[in-house]
Amino acid sequence: MELTKERLEEMAAVDIRTVDISTLTDLRDIEIDTSLPVEKKLDAFARQTNNVYVNRIGDYVVKVRFQKDGASIDDKMAEYLQRLSEIHI
Secondary structure, three states: OOOOHHHHHHHHOOOOOOOOHHHOOEHHHOOOOOOOOHHHHHHHHHHHOOOOOEEEEOOEEEEOOOOOOOOOHHHHHHHHHHHHHHHOO
């Protein structure tokens, strides 16, 4: 399936409160070669899922957003871990 701008907009518009979880891909079933460049990893992910924005992990629906600018995933994880450590101090 080609990921046109319109198709991506449809995927992003899925409401996690009403989506049929049985139509979602379980993220645990996706396999990606981490040695590949980012573009190829993204392509592998897109090929293995029905929706690049909305998936599931077991019985939990997961929705992600992508942004062009801003903090990286590494920055966000460091921020998250910092907050956790502050809570437990």
